[in-house]
Amino acid sequence: MSTIKRSGLTYEDKVVLITGGSKGIGSGCAKVFIDAGSNVVICARNEEPGMQLSKELTLKGSGECLFQVCDVSQPDEIVELINFTVNHFGRIDCLINNAGFHPPHKVIDSFTESDLEQVWRANFVSQFVACKYALPYLRKTKGSIINMGSLVAQIGQEGATTYCATKGAISSFTKSLAIEEAPNNVRVNAVLPGNILSDSRVQFEQSSSEGAEIGKWVDSTQPIGRSGTNEETGQVCLFLASDASSYITGTEVIVSGGSELGYGTKYPLKFI
Numbered sequence: 001m002s003t004i005k006r007s008g009l010t011y012e013d014k015v016v017l018i019t020g021g022s023k024g025i026g027s028g029c030a031k032v033f034i035d036a037g038s039n040v041v042i043c044a045r046n047e048e049p050g051m052q053l054s055k056e057l058t059l060k061g062s063g064e065c066l067f068q069v070c071d072v073s074q075p076d077e078i079v080e081l082i083n084f085t086v087n088h089f090g091r092i093d094c095l096i097n098n099a100g101f102h103p104p105h106k107v108i109d110s111f112t113e114s115d116l117e118q119v120w121r122a123n124f125v126s127q128f129v130a131c132k133y134a135l136p137y138l139r140k141t142k143g144s145i146i147n148m149g150s151l152v153a154q155i156g157q158e159g160a161t162t163y164c165a166t167k168g169a170i171s172s173f174t175k176s177l178a179i180e181e182a183p184n185n186v187r188v189n190a191v192l193p194g195n196i197l198s199d200s201r202v203q204f205e206q207s208s209s210e211g212a213e214i215g216k217w218v219d220s221t222q223p224i225g226r227s228g229t230n231e232e233t234g235q236v237c238l239f240l241a242s243d244a245s246s247y248i249t250g251t252e253v254i255v256s257g258g259s260e261l262g263y264g265t266k267y268p269l270k271f272i
Contacts, residue, residue, distance in 0.1 A: 009242045012037030015089040019043055019072050020099030022050035024198045028230025029096055029237050034061035041085045043070035072099040072126035082133050092137040094241040097127040098148040105159030116162045123166035142185040144241045147174045151194040151256050178250030187249040189240045194256025195227040223258035
């Protein structure tokens with residue numbers, strides 16, 4: 001269980017659509033928004049964990065959490081997800097484009113064009129499609145879009161040329177869309193997480209003594225001495241969705257614990 005303090009912000013009776021919401025940062029966002037009084041729709045490709053989380057959050061919070069199976073690499077399924085949300089709740093106030101994946105680390109010589117196309121569709125095209133088809137509803141509510149980027153969009157990462165390219169595209173897309181939608185009172189921002197204690201990282205650290213040692217070492221490279229949590233990232237999204245950030249659009253918010261600060265290479269580990 002998370003021990004972070006609640007922000008005190010509310011988002012009562014609003015409708016929030018979160019892609020990739022069944023685990024990781026997406027689940028952290030869902031928990032935070034349910035706690036803030038929102039109705040939430042989450043999606044993922046795997047039904048069981050998504051259904052379980054939606055039931056748990058509905059029982060816990062004042063709002064309702066629904067789950068819909070959706071492969072965000074398929075545009076038609078994204079459209080179905082948006083229609084499902086509107087048909088059930090009648091509106092969309094906030095879209096959080098969180099779904100995506102990080103492929104295995106490889107040098108560029110080992111990546112194929114197909115590898116690039118796969119991560120491009122999942123990480124970037126999915127966000128473009130979700131924004132395009134959710135915007136007619138977000139304009140009505142004067143809502144907010146939050147695109148999940150990554151710190152590596154700014155600092156790069158060894159063995160991750162394809163992934164970093166998609167996250168860089170998200171940053172540029174966010175700024176351009178913010179300009180377009182400002183006259184419609186729709187705010188568009190991006191969140192750039194750094195080292196977050198994700199589900200996959202927890203599993204890795206628990207899998208072996210080596211994994212546990214690497215986890216401790218990663219924490220030691222953070223100026224504040226630890227990695228972030230899924231819920232802490234969700235709290236930043238809540239701030240960006242709420243009226244507390246009513247004068248913020250086209251901005252990238254780094255959630256990294258300051259890991260990018262300082263000179264020199266911090267990572268003696270080789271990814272490739």
